[in-house]
Structures are given as C-alpha cells and as structure tokens.
Amino acid sequence: MGDVLALERGGRASRRRPPRTAAESPGLKALKALAESYSYAAIQREAAAGKSAVWGGWSWDSPLIYACDTIPIGYDQLWFDDSRKSEAIAEDHFQVPGEFCSMIKAMIGRLHSDRDNNIKRILHFGSGCEPISAVLELAKRDGYDVQTVETVTAFRTDEKRAHGIKLLVSELQRIAVWLTGKPVDEDRVAVEIRRKNRVIAKVKRVLELRARHPLYIPGIHTKLIFMGANHMFGAPETYADVLDTLAAELEQLDEHPLPSTAIPLVLAGSVGNQRLFDAIEESGGAIVGWVYLGTNQYDETLPPLESLAHFVLDAQGRGDLGEAVGASVAYRRILVEEEVRKTGARGIISSSITGCPYASLMQQLERDHFSGVSVPIVTLETDVHREPPTEEQITRVKAFIEMLS
Ligand code: SF4
Known part of the structure; x- marks a missing residue:
C-alpha cells in the first residue's frame, strides 16, 4: 500500500469518519454554487451587458484571456444541457455519423442552434483535437x-525549440489584439500567472488531502476541482477561498481514516457521469488517484507570454493536459502507472469517450500495458449526455471492484 492513503487499521466502527453528504460540507456547497455561477447561461447574461467573452481560452492560455478582460468559456458548456438536441442537429443537418464522438456532435449542433447569440468568437489551439x-x-x-493558435508541438520537453516558443508568443500577441484591439499589457499577464499559480498550489493541496480521504469529496465534485484549476470559474479569489475551506475540512479528517475495507483505485480520464461515480463508491471503491488534468505551475521567472508558451509545450511533453494540447496518446499510461505506484491502488478504471479516435488508441495502450504487468484494469466508454449510464456499464464497474475485494 502506498504512503498517501490513510487506511483505518482494524476497521473499528467507532473510528469511522462521521457521516457526511455533499449537502453538509460548506466547501462542497460553495464549490457547487461557484460552478453554477460560471455557466454558459450566466456568461451570456454578462456578454449581453457588454462584457467580453470567448469560447475557449480556458486552459493553459487563461492568464492571457483574463488579462484581456475577457471571460473564457469552457467547451464543456456546449453539452451541459440540450446535448441530445445538439447531437440530433449534428447528425441530421451536418450528417455527422451517429457513432462518432458525442462531444463533437454536441459542439457542432449547439454552435449551430446558438448562431444568433451574442458570443460569436471562438479561440482554438491548433495542436489540439x-x-x-x-x-x-x-x-x-x-x-x-x-481564431486558431498556430500548431506547435514538442512531444518531449527537451524538444522545445526557440522558434516554437517565439511563434507561440507572436500568436498570443495576435490573439490579444483580436480580443481587445490593442497589444496586451504583459504586466497584467504576469499578475494573472501569479494568481493562477497560487490557485493551482491550493488545488494540488486539496487533491493530496483528498487522496487520504477519497470518500469525502465525491467524484463529481473532484472533477469540478480539476476544471477550476484551469479557468478558476471566472472568480479566482472566490475559488481560492473554496479550496481553503475544503482543505480545512479535509485536514480535520485525519482522526477518521478511510475504512480498511475500501478498495483503492486510480481513475484515468473523466468518467463524468454521477451514477458511475456512485457505482464505484457503492461497491466499496475509493478513487485515491486521478489522472485527468495536471496541477503544474507556470514559470514566473520568464517573460509572461514565454511562460505561457513553455507551459503548454511542457504539458504536451508530460501529457498532463491530454488531447486538448496535442499530447501523445502514449502519455496517459505513464501518468497512470506513476499514480498507481504512488497510491498503492489495486486497480485502474480507464475511461474514454465513445467514438474518439485519440482515446480509443490511448485506452488500448493502457489495456495492453497494465494487463502485461498484472495490474487489473477495466475500460469504460462514456458520452457527454447526462442520462445515467447503461446497466451494463454499472455492472461492469461493480463486478470489477468486487473482483478486487
Ligand atoms: S479529443 Fe476525442 S473526445 Fe475530445 S472532442 Fe476530440 S474526438 Fe471528441
């Protein structure tokens, strides 16, 4: 067993952690409220009132977007609601094959049906999907x-080239002019980088504490924490306060270790669906490690736009922002293996989106590798819709965890 997991020795009922639901935790309640305040509908209202907003720009590039006084909107808002309707538009109007990625179908359908709305700018990174x-x-x-930021790739950190950094810097300058009509204030970008680094450090701390108490923060809330590490829900200081509250709650739990009967698991990717997270916990599983989005810092010693360029190329080289930045399909496996070693997890749940060419290859590599080194793995394919998963998926998860117990 790894050293970060606080398991109860002997499993005495008297030492079990006090019962808690998400509704009882001030930190989780505040996190949910903050996430709801950062919805597409809320941002649309701000845009109608004159605030600048853009689709994209919520990930590695968010310090630049905030420095341009613009709200970045995550693509995930395109399938937050009405995803079935959007999918139908994609299939009927755009003739996208039914078996293709539901994210892609929801995006194209929703952008089409919202074409008369007031948020008409989209920022994309050419190295991504x-x-x-x-x-x-x-x-x-x-x-x-x-606007697409020019494709630049460095599949290994030592492959970063000076001309690649220079090209990205000039692209970021171009994007700032597109957003604001004038050159970016680099001092503002530096302020935003420092602010984001401060928040990322708090996210990292909460995730480390959560690894000791994985049942305290449910999977669906943990996913929100990861997402917030990127865009900070448009309210960095509020998000920082939420993280402090959660860290304080988790620190109080050390006297109530996780029951020794819990099965430690590593999750790869975003399962996304509440019911699947429930199925994991109902079966005695505890997600002690999660390979999803990284918590690495920007280099504050570099000029700010160069710092952003280094950050994204380093993320490609580590794989910690995945396909969104064009990382190699081989990298998630390496990160998962590291997480298994660090946490002592007994099994892996590997998830991907049905019909994603990138993820299907990535999952096959994981399946082959972990079967070869005798680490149990179950692979799941999900979609972006909010309906509960199929009974077959739930049964597979439960059977897998039962097999490990
Ligand atoms: S990377 Fe895969 S899951 Fe994501 S949008 Fe592209 S095809 Fe879909």
Missing part, C-alpha cells in the same frame, strides 16, 4: 469568428 478544428471550420459558416 483535429475533429474540433473541423467543427470550427463549419462554425465559420454560421458567422463565428474563429
């Missing part, structure tokens, strides 16, 4: 102003 580039080409026909 290629099908998204195709979606955005079609969105141009619906009147969207799409």
